[in-house]
Amino acid sequence: MGEAKTVHSLFVTCTFMISIFTLCPPFVILLWYTMVHANGSVLQTFEYVEKHGLQGLKDICPAPSPIAWKIIACFGAFEAILQLALPGKRVEGPISSAGNVPVYKANGLLAYAVTLVTYISLWWFEIFNPAIVYDHLGEIYSALIMGSLVFCILLYLKGHLAPSSSDSGSSGNFIIDFYWGMELYPRIGKNFDIKVFTNCRFGMMSCAVLAITYCIKQYEMNGGVSDSMLVNTVLMLVYITKFFWWEAGYWCTMDIAHDRAGFYICWGCLVWVPSIYTSPGMYLVNHPVHLGTQLALLILASGLLCIYVNYDCDRQKQVFRRTNGKCLIWGKAPSKIVASYKTEKGETKTSLLLSSGWWGLSRHFHYVPEILAAFFWSVPALFNHFLPYFYVIFLTMLLLDRATRDDDRCSTKYGKYWKTYCNKVRHRVLPGIY
Numbered sequence: 001m002g003e004a005k006t007v008h009s010l011f012v013t014c015t016f017m018i019s020i021f022t023l024c025p026p027f028v029i030l031l032w033y034t035m036v037h038a039n040g041s042v043l044q045t046f047e048y049v050e051k052h053g054l055q056g057l058k059d060i061c062p063a064p065s066p067i068a069w070k071i072i073a074c075f076g077a078f079e080a081i082l083q084l085a086l087p088g089k090r091v092e093g094p095i096s097s098a099g100n101v102p103v104y105k106a107n108g109l110l111a112y113a114v115t116l117v118t119y120i121s122l123w124w125f126e127i128f129n130p131a132i133v134y135d136h137l138g139e140i141y142s143a144l145i146m147g148s149l150v151f152c153i154l155l156y157l158k159g160h161l162a163p164s165s166s167d168s169g170s171s172g173n174f175i176i177d178f179y180w181g182m183e184l185y186p187r188i189g190k191n192f193d194i195k196v197f198t199n200c201r202f203g204m205m206s207c208a209v210l211a212i213t214y215c216i217k218q219y220e221m222n223g224g225v226s227d228s229m230l231v232n233t234v235l236m237l238v239y240i241t242k243f244f245w246w247e248a249g250y251w252c253t254m255d256i257a258h259d260r261a262g263f264y265i266c267w268g269c270l271v272w273v274p275s276i277y278t279s280p281g282m283y284l285v286n287h288p289v290h291l292g293t294q295l296a297l298l299i300l301a302s303g304l305l306c307i308y309v310n311y312d313c314d315r316q317k318q319v320f321r322r323t324n325g326k327c328l329i330w331g332k333a334p335s336k337i338v339a340s341y342k343t344e345k346g347e348t349k350t351s352l353l354l355s356s357g358w359w360g361l362s363r364h365f366h367y368v369p370e371i372l373a374a375f376f377w378s379v380p381a382l383f384n385h386f387l388p389y390f391y392v393i394f395l396t397m398l399l400l401d402r403a404t405r406d407d408d409r410c411s412t413k414y415g416k417y418w419k420t421y422c423n424k425v426r427h428r429v430l431p432g433i434y
């Protein structure tokens, strides 16, 4: 088995691990409490905790209830069945450092459509009211926090006892193995890819389901949906539609092709993504803001533009790689660097690095529209409270860190060729600034 490598220094890794293990679970619950029961005001939650102390904190924490477990189990099982049963094109992921080529079934967009139609139909035909999900959200998050922890322990055991491929290994340190993961492509049987399930079919899919839930809850409470909620929901759904449209491209990104299946990525996708990414909508449910048509349309158009630019950045790189550079980028032949590298087995391979189009503006320009899109689906909450902007701030930190991690990884992989790329495209994220 190969050695599991950590990209951060041991100190940074440990700081991250300790903060995530200890702070993230209570943060998810406090965020839910503040959005739903404390008017989105951090100060109000702080005053409550100050007044009631530890017992007050305990009272805030909802215990996972049977209905919460049922909702999670039904959703998880439904998505797993769709992942296995729906038809889709056979797609190959990028070759791993151990020389394996993972094979996937590209049925994400179909699964997304089936999920949304089913969920809305359940409401429309009065079989299940999505407002129940909002009413039990705290219990659902508690159950998710615990269930996902158990899931990660099972992943760790599987990595040791029954790895699915040679892309797995131990660092020799239990905490690092648990946190960063042991396997790159863990599977159940030959076809059920666990990271596709956690990251795409559970994580991203639940964001869409929650966005619709918040809209329906507001409708059921007020007999209508505010323009701020509509803008937030439309932008989130367009973003998630783009995600599933491009899901096979996502399988070539760092999350899937480089980060192993551990607490960091799997717990993050199972708990953090649904709770944090949808938090502006969670706030808007009982704080409807009236934006007015002009402002609503302006925010909507700006958000849609950002989602498009982010998509186009990813698309440009994907087309460039797929055609081996034989394509047009912004109407011209692409400018490129032919970079060679050695695999773990010592074979020499080459990759092409695109240095024109969006990828000539900065090395991670695609993160700029990603952050701006998140800003535009948060800004319908306007500026009464800071908390609806937590996701944007978190995302900015995540992506700046990711840009550094990716640069480090590519520099190790491509050596002098990466240096040539950095000399040609000097800025990491913001053209001319950073």
Ligand code: NDP
Pocket: 094, 252, 253, 254, 255, 310, 314, 317, 351, 352, 353, 354, 355, 359, 363, 366, 367, 370, 395, 402, 406, 409, 410, 413
């Ligand atoms: P990228 O899609 O940027 O993939 C990085 C990899 O692309 C590198 O490791 C390298 O891999 C290759 N690469 C780097 N530079 C070039 C180049 N100039 N030409 C060709 N290939 C290059 O990574 P991400 O996974 O970070 O982003 C994918 C998408 O996901 C983005 O749209 C991003 O905004 C989004 N995202 C969203 C997040 C969220 O929480 N909302 C979090 C993270 C990402 P190789 O080894 O193949 O050379």
